[in-house]
Amino acid sequence: MAMDGSNPEEFAVGCLLSIKTTFGDEFEGQVITFDRPSNILVLQEGIKPGPRRNIRLLKASYIKESNFLGQADDPLDPNNCYLDLSALQAREELAIRQAEAEAERIGVGVTSEAQSIFDALSKTLPVRWDETKIVVMNEVCVSSPYLPESVSGGTPAANERVKKVLEFERKRLQLRNTSG
C-alpha cells in the first residue's frame, strides 16, 4: 500500500520498503534512519546483511511511492558504531589520488579510438597525455592519427619499440572490434 512520502512517521527504523522516486528510480531497502530536520531517509539496499552495503540518502520529499515490505531489526548496532577518522581521511585521500590519476588518463578532446589506444599502450608502457598527443616513456610522442607513422621523438630504440607496440595494439583493437 502506498504511503505518502511526507509522512515521516512511516519510516520506522528497520522497515523494509520498496520505494519509487519522482525520478522513476525504484529500489528496495531497509530504513537505517530517518532524519526529520533534513527530511532525509537513509536506506541500505539489499536485505541480506553483508560487509558491503549500498547506502542511499534520499530526500523523503522525492519519494513518489513506497510500499511496506516488512520489518527487520535495526541495521545499525548502536553499540558498535565507531569511526576511525584517520582511516576515513586516508580513504578519502587515496580516493582523490586515484581519481586524479584516473582523470589524467583520460584525454581531453580526443576520440574514443585515441583513448583506447592510450589505454592499450598504458598496459605495456608508461604513457600520459599531452594535449591530444600520447607521450610514451616521456620521450616518444604519438600524435593523431596515432598510427605507427605518427610516432616521433625519443631515442631510436624507444621510438622503434613504441611503433611496434602501437602496431600491435592497433591490431588487437581491430581484432576486438571485428570479433565484437
Add this chain to the structure above:
Amino acid sequence: MGCNNRDVFSEDDASSSSLSEALLFATMCIIGLPVDVHVKNGSIYSGIFHTASVEKDYGIILKKARMTKKGKGDANVSKGAVIDTLVILSGDLVQVVAKGVMFPADGVGGNMAGDDTEIIVGTVPHADSLISEDEKSTKPLKVKTWTNQTSRSLALTGNGFTTKIVGNEDEKRELQLNQIGNVQEIEHEKRNGIHFAKIGEASDSSTNERQAGDDGSKGGNDDGKETFACVREETANEFHSSSSTYTHLCQVEPVNGGQTTVMSKLSVNGSLCNSAPVPVTLDYQCSKRSTAAYSSDAVPSSMSAITTSAADVISGPCRNSSATSIEISAPQRSESTRSAKEFKLNPGAKIFSPSFANPVSASPPVPTVSNMTYMANNSPVLPVAAAQPEVGINSFISRPSVPVKYTQYGNMTAGNGGSGSQFSQSIVGHMGHRTQPLRYAAQYNTVLAEPAYVQQNSPAVMVGRLGQFVYVHPVSHDAFQGTAAVSPMAPRPMLTPNHVQFPKQQATNAAAQAMQFCVPQSLITSGQQQFTVPNHIPLLQPSFPANRPIPIPGTNGFYSTKFS
C-alpha cells in the same frame, strides 16, 4: 527493539547537531567513497564524498566530481569535465547513492594494508635469529636497512616512473654495453674472469647502478680481491659487507682450486662456490658473512649470506652449467631480447603476469628453499644451511620440471591485482628497452650475487631452475633483510625476459611472492629499473595484500625455525 535504541540515538543528537546521529554516522561512513548524487534537475554527479553540512540543511560536497548524467535544465557544469570540488546544496539534493559501504562494525578489511606492513616487519626480524631482538627495531642495522629499502622504494614510486627510467635506461644501456663487452672478453679469456666480471657488474648494478662493468671486468681478470675492491669503491657503504664476503670467498678458493676457485669467486656473488664441492668453505663463508654482515651492515651481510646459501644449493648444477651457461648466454641474449620485445609488445604480457603469480604458488615450495637460504644467511650454522640447500635443491629440481604449475601460479598472481600485472608488464617493457644490455648485466649480476646462481642455472635449464627456485627464496628473504638482497632479485627479473629464463623468472617471482617487497627491491637494486621497481613495489603491496600474508607466514616459519 531497534527502534528503541534508535530513539536514544536521535534524541541525544539535538545537542550536537540538528541531524540525527544515525544520519551523521551514515554520512561519515561514506566519506571518501565514490557516490552518485542525484540532483533536482535529474542530473547525476559522481564523485568522492567529501563532507556534508550537518548544521541545518543537509548539503554535501563532492571531490573530483563529474556529471555522469545530464538532466534537464541548465547547469553551470558541463558533462564530462572533472570538478575538483562540487558543492551540492540541500535544495538541489535528491539522493546520494553510495555503493560498497562498509560499516565499521562489519568490517574486517579496513586495516589490511597496515597489517601487511606490520607483518612484514615482523617477519624480517624473525628471519634473523640474531635479529630476533630487532623485531622491534631495536637493532639499528637491519631495521635501518629495511626501512631504507622501503623508503627507497617509496621514493622511487613517488618519482615519476618514466623520467627516471628513461634517464636510467641510457645509463644502463651504456653500462650494459660495457658489461657485455667485458663479459665477452672474459669468456674468451677465462671463465673465472667472467665470473669476476659478473660479480663486479652485479655488485655495481645492485648497489647504485654505477658503471661497475669496467671495474668488474678488470677485477675479474686480475683477482677476486681486486674485484672486491672495485666493488667496494663503487658500491656504497652497504657493500662493505659484500667485500667481507669476497674475502671469505678468496679463502675458499684455494681449497677448491681450479674451477672451484672460480666457483668460490662466484659464490662471493652468490654462489657456485658454496655448491657441492666445498661445503666447509661455504660454511665458513656463510658464517663469516653472516657475522660480518650483522656486525657491519645488516643488509649487505644478509645479501652476501643469501648469495652464499644460494650458491651452495645450486652449486652442483651450476658447476655443470656454469661454463655452458656463459657460452649459451650470448645466443640467449639475442633470443631473449627478441622475446622480451614481443612481450613488451604484448599488452597482456600474460607470460609475465604468470611469473608474478608464480611467486605465490612458488611460496609453498619456497619454504624449504627459504629455510635453506635463511639458514645460510642468518644462521651462523653453516652445516645446517648446507644440508638444507641440498634438500631444497632436490625439491626444487622436481618442481622445476613442472612449469605448468608455475603458470598456474601466474594466473593466481594475475588475479590478485591488475595493478600488479601492469607493473610487471611495465617492467618487462623496460627490460625490453634495456633488454640485451640489461639482461646481460642482470645475468652477470646474478652470477655475482645470488641472482648469478639463477643465471647459471638458466643455461642448465632444469638445474638452473632448481637452483633458481632455491635462490629466489633466499634472495627474497635477503631482500627483506638488506639492500644487497635486492640487487640479486633484480638480476633475476632481468633474466625473465628470456624465454629460457622464464623458469628462472618464475623462481624469482616465487621469491617475490614469498617476499613481495623483495622483488621490487631486487628490481630496484638492479639499478637499471630501480625506479620502475619501486613503483611496482608500492603498487604490489596494496594490490596484493593476500600475497603478502601468504609469503610472510612461510618466511616467518622458516625464520623462526631456523633461528630458534
